[in-house]
Amino acid sequence: MAHGPKSPRWALTQGSFSLALGSSFSALLLLLLLLPPLAAADEYDYYSWQSDNFHSGRFYAKQPQCVDIPADMRLCHNVGYKKMRLPNLLDHESLPEVKQQAGSWVPLLAKRCHPDTQVFLCSLFAPVCLDRPIFPCRTLCEAVRDSCAPVMETYGFPWPEMLTCDKFPIDNDLCIPMQYNEDHATPAPVPKVCPPCDNELRAESIMEHYCASDFVLKMKIKEVKKEKGDRKLIAAQKKKKVLKHGVLRKKDLKKLTLYIKNGANCPCAQLDNLGSNFLIMGRKVDQQLLLMSIHKWDKKSKELKFAIKYMKSQQCPTYHTVFQ
Incomplete structure (x- = not known):
């Protein structure tokens, strides 16, 4: 069964998570020390999960697995961690499907519309391998959307429904926050070229x-x-x-x-x-x-x-x- 937000184990670690996630994306890797990772497929019992913070999440009959991020998955192969959760947080249940769908977003990274674009997208396409899904914070989604949606509209692509920011948890919940802001970093310059x-x-x-x-x-x-x-x-x-x-x-x-x-x-x-x-x-x-x-x-x-x-x-x- 999925652990609810008020389960004893979750309550003991929630504050530690918030502190770790509030500083930088590299601190997210500390989560691996706080929660046990998913077991390999042959070691893990079948179970169902649903995110408490993501109301459109669904139940899976198929067991989650902890797998290596493929070297040919250009969107996320250098994101900062080596293993990902499968199924991912966009309902993709196989690596070929993940790679194919993630490949569609690689050109957006080249546009440098926001420095957190990769962190945001990879938190969904290749979520860090933990026994509980960790979603991007709403403000992270909004920051990337506000910077990148105008670029996408240039090509006739609207911001997709699957990335509607209201679906993601608010920042005082456990979630992946913005990594760049005016307080501690200078965002990469947005190119003025068409x-x-x-x-x-x-x-x-x-x-x-x-x-x-x-x-x-x-x-x-x-x-x-x-x-x-x-x-x-x-x-x-x-x-x-x-x-x-x-x-x-x-x-x-x-x-x-x-x-x-x-x-x-x-x-x-x-x-x-x-x-x-x-x-x-x-x-x-x-x-x-x-x-x-x-x-x-x-x-x-x-x-x-x-x-x-x-x-x-x-x-x-x-x-x-x-x-x-």
């Missing part, structure tokens, strides 16, 4: 956006305009090379227009000179084509060559979307 223009020309990054995009093109841009706070990219009429057709229709390609949401005034160095070809990746949202990533088509780039070659054989996950 998010679709702020991507490294690396094969790995290109492939992440390739899988998350509805369509991918090699094309020229004729003109760039500002329209109602957005930036409007008008494609040249010259022949476009379609690398991923997706949702694009023939009429879309004939008069192709892309938008950077809320991007009228943010810098985008790639658009300073329109003389070259571009690698364009985008999504279709409410009949509008949104730009997700843009790179100048550099023929000498080994990273670009590798990515283009890999696209021909790449099998993307069936439900892989950035910021899912």
Whole structure:
């Protein structure tokens, strides 16, 4: 059975938890000394649990396990601890599902929208391995949401329902608090560059956006305009090379227009000179084509060559979307 918040064992350690969690995320690891970890699968009796602090938590018939965070789980492999609880706190019950869903959020880390983004997401995707689930505090969720939701909206993604901050415990309960605030740390600077223009020309990054995009093109841009706070990219009429057709229709390609949401005034160095070809990746949202990533088509780039070659054989996950 799950231990309720008033059980004797819980009452003895609750104050110690609050002190440990109130300082920094590294202090969370001290919890491993205060509570016994989950046993390995072959040592643990079957039981059910439900979080006392998370009202939408569910009962599991399947036993929780303590497993290594996979090395290829890029979202959390360097989060600061080695083992995670499975099922996790987002109802994912297998490692392949966890890795696939967590991979959708890796590009958000690269945007550096809030320094606690990884701590918040990994507390849910790869929760620290204890015999009781520890959720992020509501203020941690709110801080990450307020900084990162505008970036997500640039790509046409709303803040997801599964991360509604009201679901998480208030800060005077046992929970993972904010690690960075004005009192003891300076947050990493939020980049002013338009998010679709702020991507490294690396094969790995290109492939992440390739899988998350509805369509991918090699094309020229004729003109760039500002329209109602957005930036409007008008494609040249010259022949476009379609690398991923997706949702694009023939009429879309004939008069192709892309938008950077809320991007009228943010810098985008790639658009300073329109003389070259571009690698364009985008999504279709409410009949509008949104730009997700843009790179100048550099023929000498080994990273670009590798990515283009890999696209021909790449099998993307069936439900892989950035910021899912």
